[in-house]
Amino acid sequence: MGYAYYEITRNSATIQAGYGVEAVCERVGCTEKIDRGLGYLCGRTPGGDEHSCGGYFCGQHLYGDNQCEACTETDEEAA
Template identity: 75%
Template structure:
């Protein structure tokens, strides 16, 4: 399977993903252009997992551990 384009199920909805899919950061009010590749993914698995929500965020809204601000807060509280 290539990672330029594929479909995933996230929150019960089918979405297009991959580094060939143009998108905008999912942080409210952010208009940064990104793609839906693994480099912009919150977590480790497209669609979401125990490490993140599976959303796609620009570099400003991802932590060093590839989590969005909300998922990083939950992880910090669990530690």
């Protein structure tokens, strides 16, 4: 499987992902152009898991262990 284009299920919807898929940061109000590659992924699992939402964010909106603000706060509260 290549990582340029593939499909994932996130929030009960199927979306295209991969570094070949152009996108915009999912942070409300941010218009930074990104792709849906692993470098912009919140967490490590496309589609999300128990530690991340699986959204795609620009470098300015990924924190800590490559997580968005909401997932970083959730992990800190659980610790």
